[in-house]
Amino acid sequence: MKSVLFFLVSSIAFSQNLTIEQANHLASLPVKCLQQEYPNKLNQLLLNETELLSPKTLHPAFYGCFDWHSSVHGHWSLVYLLSNFKDIKDAALIIEKLKINLSKENIDKEIAYFEKTHEKSFERTYGWNWLLKLQHELEISNDSYAKELADNLRPLTDLIIKRYIEFLPKLLYPIRVGTHSNTAFGLTNAWDYAVFSGNIALQNSIKENAKRMFLKDENCPFNWEPSGTDFLSPCTEEVAIMQRILPQKEFLSWVKKFAPQLFSKKWKWEVAKVSDRTDGHLVHLDGLNFSRAWNLYDLIQQYPKQFSHLKSIADTHLSFSLPSIVDGNYEGEHWLASFALRAFASKK
Numbered sequence: 236m237k238s239v240l241f242f243l244v245s246s247i248a249f250s251q252n253l254t255i256e257q258a259n260h261l262a263s264l265p266v267k268c269l270q271q272e273y274p275n276k277l278n279q280l281l282l283n284e285t286e287l288l289s290p291k292t293l294h295p296a297f298y299g300c301f302d303w304h305s306s307v308h309g310h311w312s313l314v315y316l317l318s319n320f321k322d323i324k325d326a327a328l329i330i331e332k333l334k335i336n337l338s339k340e341n342i343d344k345e346i347a348y349f350e351k352t353h354e355k356s357f358e359r360t361y362g363w364n365w366l367l368k369l370q371h372e373l374e375i376s377n378d379s380y381a382k383e384l385a386d387n388l389r390p391l392t393d394l395i396i397k398r399y400i401e402f403l404p405k406l407l408y409p410i411r412v413g414t415h416s417n418t419a420f421g422l423t424n425a426w427d428y429a430v431f432s433g434n435i436a437l438q439n440s441i442k443e444n445a446k447r448m449f450l451k452d453e454n455c456p457f458n459w460e461p462s463g464t465d466f467l468s469p470c471t472e473e474v475a476i477m478q479r480i481l482p483q484k485e486f487l488s489w490v491k492k493f494a495p496q497l498f499s500k501k502w503k504w505e506v507a508k509v510s511d512r513t514d515g516h517l518v519h520l521d522g523l524n525f526s527r528a529w530n531l532y533d534l535i536q537q538y539p540k541q542f543s544h545l546k547s548i549a550d551t552h553l554s555f556s557l558p559s560i561v562d563g564n565y566e567g568e569h570w571l572a573s574f575a576l577r578a579f580a581s582k583k
Contacts, residue, residue, distance in 0.1 A: 253579050259324040261560065262316045264572040265309035266325065268300040269332050274565070276302045280353050293348060295341040301569045304362035304415070308573040310336065311369040315576055318376045330380045337384045342391050349394055359402065360421030363395045368424035371431055392428075399425060400440045409448040411473070413465025413523065418448065419472040420526075426479045442480045449473055453492045461507045466522030466574070470494060471530035478537060487541065497534070500544045506555040515566040521556035525574035528553040532581035553578050 275290040275298070290298040297306035313329050323329070348354060358366075370392040373385035409418040422441050429437035455470040474494055478486050496502045504527070507520040531549035534542045553575070560571045 255320055255322055258316055258320045261572040261576060262313060262323055262325070262329065264560070264568050265300065265312050266329060266332065268565075268569050269306065269309055269313070269336065271299045274301060278302065278357065282353060294345060296336050296338075296345050299336075301565070303358055304365055305570040305573075307362060307365045307369055308570065308577075311365065311372050312573045312576050314369065314372045314376060314381065315580065317378055318372070318381075330378075333384060334380065337387050339387045342387050346391050346394060349391070349398075355398070359398070360418070360425075361415040363399065364421045364424045366395055367392060367428040371424070371428040374431070396425075396429075396434065396437050400436060403440050403444040406444070406448075411469045413460065413462050413467045413469050414519070417467045417469060417472055419445075419469070419476045420467050422476045423472070423479065426476065441476075445476050445480050449477055450489065455494050457494070457496060457504070461520055461523050464516040464519045465507070466519035466526060468523060468527045468530060471527055471534075475530045475533060478534060483538075487538070497542060497545065502548075504548050504552075506552050509556075509559065512559055512564050512567055518559070518564070518567040518571075521559045521567060521571055522574045524552040524556040525571070525578045529574075529578040529581040532578065532583075536581065536583055549578075549582070553582070 272289065272291050277290055277293070279286070279293070281287065294303055294306075297303045297310070300306040300309045310333065313333060316323050317326060317329060349357060366388075370385065370388055373381045373388060376382075376385075406418065410416045411418070422445055425437065426441050428434075429441065452473065455473065457470050460468055460470060471494075474490060474497070477489055477493075481489060490497065507523045509517055509520045512518045512521070528549045531542075531545045531552075535546055535549070556571075557575060559567055560575055
């Protein structure tokens with residue numbers, strides 16, 4: 236209850252600046268679940284009884300925090316916080332846990348799982364996208380521990396990059412839902428890493444296929460959001476990938492047709508409300524508020540002249556769901572801190 240009250244009182248301050256106290260609260264959640272094996276949701280295809288193994292055996296790096304992708308972005312959260320808050324509480328413990336999970340041996344076992352013929356679609360593309368963000372964060376870190384872990388993780392990252400390049404041309408139609416399989420979101424972190432790492436092949440694949448899938452889209456139905464269990468905004472995720480791959484003139488022309496309401500200073504966007512935060516699907520809507528916020532912040536940062544008026548909408552979405560992060564329900568705690576931090580990382 237104390238943590239909930241703390242966030243209720245300080246959520247407005249958070250929308251302006253993340254304090255060390257808040258950073259410590261957010262770090263405590265992935266720290267708590269990073270090596271918590273159960274409850275666990277294994278998104279596994281079984282060929283026979285020999286594949287019935289424990290989560291930690293199957294995924295020794297990313298077995299905690301309920302599912303594989305939540306574990307990955309839990310690791311990202313901690314690397315991000317270590318880089319941005321030098322006085323973060325329990326830094327030594329956090330680094331120790333990261334080193335244990337992201338050992339070369341553990342990553343080799345993760346690769347072995349991905350290389351199973353029947354698991355080629357495992358975590359496609361949501362988990363792939365978060366893995367490349369984790370790789371990116373490790374590589375930009377100036378902390379001494381990070382280089383070793385980036386080197387350990389890179390072979391899995393390279394495999395995922397290969398999977399992207401193989402898969403994207405086969406995806407004839409984009410998936411526009413507000414959950415894991417959203418195609419636009421699945422490309423954003425991947426694009427950022429491709430640019431950072433100078434991977435021209437991945438950049439070309441993402442650009443070519445995103446333009447093929449999205450360039451002719453118009454009038455995104457913002458009033459259809461949210462669906463009942465969204466944690467991503469289909470409209471703003473599409474904006475996010477197109478603003479990355481298109482030059483300014485072409486993007487602004489495209490977005491005027493795709494999302495004309497973003498240009499209006501009178502436009503209002505109601506936050507998503509959660510009726511039951513103990514329901515693991517309904518609590519997704521808190522994530523939707525955070526993802527809307529980070530996409531609007533990204534848009535404002537790149538095009539302040541056209542979109543600075545959207546800041547109040549982004550701030551409202553960010554502040555609304557902050558108290559839910561530490562409400563004591565594992566349904567949200569195991570992943571929402573990452574989404575809040577992702578929004579904060581986009582808000583300069």
